[in-house]
Amino acid sequence: MRREPAADLGQASNPTDAEALLRDYGCRATRSRVAVLEALLSHDGPIGAAELTELAQAREPSIHEATVYRTIGVLSELGLVNHVHAGHGPSLVRLATNNDLVAVCQDCGKIADVPAAAVAPLIDAVKEDSGFVLEPGHFALEAVCATCLKLR
Amino acid sequence: MRREPAADLGQASNPTDAEALLRDYGCRATRSRVAVLEALLSHDGPIGAAELTELAQAREPSIHEATVYRTIGVLSELGLVNHVHAGHGPSLVRLATNNDLVAVCQDCGKIADVPAAAVAPLIDAVKEDSGFVLEPGHFALEAVCATCLKLR
DNA sequence: ACAGTTTTGCGACCAGCTCGCAAGTAGCGA
DNA sequence: TCGCTACTTGCGAGCTGGTCGCAAAACTGT
Structure with missing residues (x-):
């Protein structure tokens, strides 16, 4: 295709x-x-x-x-x-211009870009450990942004 | 609570x-x-x-x-x-006995455990980079398991 | 401009989950 | 042990995000 x-x-x-x-x-x-x-x-x-x-x-x-x-x-x-x-x-x-990950704030929905390089070690570790190959472009990292963290 | x-x-x-x-x-x-x-x-x-x-x-x-x-x-x-x-x-x-992550195979639904330690570097990188604090227990890592990978 | 195929708009539908309410039950005090 | 009160439950309706089937419309190659 x-x-x-x-x-x-x-x-x-x-x-x-x-x-x-x-x-x-x-x-x-x-x-x-x-x-x-x-x-x-x-x-x-x-x-x-x-x-x-x-x-x-x-x-x-x-x-x-x-x-x-x-x-x-x-x-x-x-x-x-x-x-x-x-x-x-x-x-x-x-x-699909980049393969960075996305982090989403659970409280306010704000989005941050996470450089693909930061995930590479995790990808390797998971593959080594369980044979699973991550598809990093397809899931978001749930998180809390700095601003919302203060309000908790 | x-x-x-x-x-x-x-x-x-x-x-x-x-x-x-x-x-x-x-x-x-x-x-x-x-x-x-x-x-x-x-x-x-x-x-x-x-x-x-x-x-x-x-x-x-x-x-x-x-x-x-x-x-x-x-x-x-x-x-x-x-x-x-x-x-x-x-x-x-x-x-909530452990804080490991879960990886889910997109094709067959199989689940693998990813030790929390493997994610620690990513958590640090994201915090450093964007100030976002990941909530690793709350999202699954989408992946493809070894068996399904062969069938693709 | 035409034929053949793909794509669209539409409404019905589905899964996963949440809500409001009346009836039921747990736990406290007597 | 019995009542009282507040918290929970079962139930059905409802909400959101997303998908499907079908007839009508639009696109492309000729």
């Missing part, structure tokens, strides 16, 4: 790039998909499906929630996007 | 211990709670709420799903139990 990207995912943020990107990855560039991808490209960091739907609807009002979920699915199969499970809340979506 | 435990949580697995444990922690030892805690004590490792409900119902048939969830809530407030969020599936419950 995955093809080689011809465009630079990291830079693409103007309207036409989303369309080109979809085509480069060999999938149909429909209005809905372009709207979702544009929304994603124009947003910084991980985003919930609900918020992403709102952003996409700002560009293409008729777009349906189910379509957004399906689009996330195809983008994810293409390797353009990761979906990150964040505790009991809704899961997050983000561009 | 949390009190000092008078009994040894690690060993308690006969019927009367669950009741004593509840009282030691200063909460009412109702039939339902005793059944849930017994089920938990007699089970090895993390368990889903649905399965826990079945086990509890084997001891106390009239027990209701909602009660199990509420009981998990109180045991968790008492510090007897952790609830672990595992990807998109149902969350898991386990005795």
